[in-house]
Amino acid sequence: MSTHPNGTSVRIVLACLLGLGGCSTNNHPSRSDVLGEAMERFDADHNGYIEPNEYPAYHPVEQGFTDLDTNGDKRIDAEEMEAFLVNTKPREGWRSRGERDRERGDGPISTEERDDNPLPDAEE
């Protein structure tokens, strides 16, 4: 499709000419589809659930699997994900391990700490 040097494409003009201009924005997915796409990010085996091995986390200080798995069936379904998203205010409720170290008075993170002490798998 040819493009004018200023960036205008003939296609854009033709779209207007043919009445394809956007009078409305009705093609956005539904709420359930948006949530479904979000679930798909984690649901590697596409079974409709996020299982512990699919949950991305490096250490349990983060809001973990059990925070979302409210019915305790060891998997997160779409309703649990939606409830978590609706009810969890971002940037509140937890601190990073680094921040906790500082609060405990461990001092600045040294190069040795950084190199020798990767984040623990199980603590706190």
Place this chain on the structure above:
Amino acid sequence: MRTILALIFGAACAQETPDAQGPPNILLISMDTVRADHTSVYGHHNNTTPNLAHIAKDGVIFQQAFSVANESAYSHAALFTGRYATELAYPNYRTFALPPEASTLPEMLQAYGYQTAGFIAGGHVDGGFGFDQGFDTFSAEIGYASFFSTAPKALAWLNEEKDPEEPWFVFLHSYDAHRPYKSIGPFHHLYGNTQPSLLSEHIANSPKSSEQVYDRIYYEEEDPRFFEHVSGSKIMSLDTYRTLQSSSESIEGQPLSDEDVVHIQDHYDACLTYGDLMLGLFIADLRERGDLDNTLIIVVSDHGEDLLDHEYMNHRTALYDSVVKVPMIVSGPGFPKGETYDGLVDINDVVSTVALAAGAKLPAGSRDRPLQKVITGQAPAAEHVFFEGVLDMIGVRTKTHKLIYRGIPLDTPDYIDGLEKAELNNGHFQFFDISTDPKEQTDLLLASPETDLPIAKSLKAAMVQWRGSIPQSSYRLPSDAVKPEVMEQMQEHGYWDSETE
């Protein structure tokens, strides 16, 4: 060719004018701190913004869209007025605010019968800085909030308060991508698959530590006011960053590895993804309500974030594309679906775009270059876009090159004269060939002083002409205008200090 396109468009799109369907509703969305190249809709390798992609399917992606500044207050002032920030107030970020006499986008729409509502995520876009002008309803969070907080309030207003017989304007804002790069639940470590270091985790999650990184070295002391110990200056001072740079020779810092930098950037991408999801849910709710019929949607950002592509991690110290190239997606009346536009545009084009859609008269001083006309050739695309940085810098960019002038305060007497007389090799300029160096890694004035010098000179001439065309304002923020709790939150994030005028 342009004339032909204009004639065709003029006939073809007449049905899109407000007379045919009534004035469209206007939804202006500002995703704060989102750099275009980290959105998947602009090609990033992480699938950060699928919901922006959905919006784009119904409209036009502006591939070469720019902010005109590198901080929220300057940028949102431009977004609301179609004018450069220093046209509106004295060029000092510490006293900057939108003056009462400024004619703003919501005021324009109010005059044409629109119901206007703003849902602000906090920070510098607060009413105390003049950003509530023209809003019938204005809600501002304390701190740096997410769509999580602002979108439900906008939805409630649309559900419960607006008059269904009148058109509406909603401004929706979020800081989801703003530091700290800290998301929730499984989104927090959405990207990346290597064990992060404590250092990268700390910097990603701390509100202010990212300001203590220079050239991939982290300089930390127990006291977060570290900068004051060393330099006696404040975090909003350019001297702070200069001091950090010079201190790097005498103070031992903690080096960030390549993996650390990638991990911090993955955190940013995760926050961006979470914000995109919250926005997607909001748009879905609007669709289900039928509120998207005859609605113009404009999604932009006010600036990006350098994320250590260069010397610093933030946005306030640079005018690289990482900081000024932003997403801009527009859908609704007057805009075809699923198209891209590759000409230069900037956020000063938004006011006239909305004015044309609403059938409103443009406020005095606003740039008259509506995007509906630009995409169809009825109005020329920009040959240059210009930038104002809050820390003594300005810039100009074409589609292929950029010139930055830095280190001279914008309120210096005879600034323009000094700029005009300045030699390109005096150390105050940077010059990049973006066509071959899109990441702006090689300053051609340093690498090869004679290379492309004619282009650099022409950009400097354009810069001089631009500055000369801008009437400089003397307006300064009244000292008692901002609520103490807003100021406190901004101090927490390194934006202000206790001795602010």
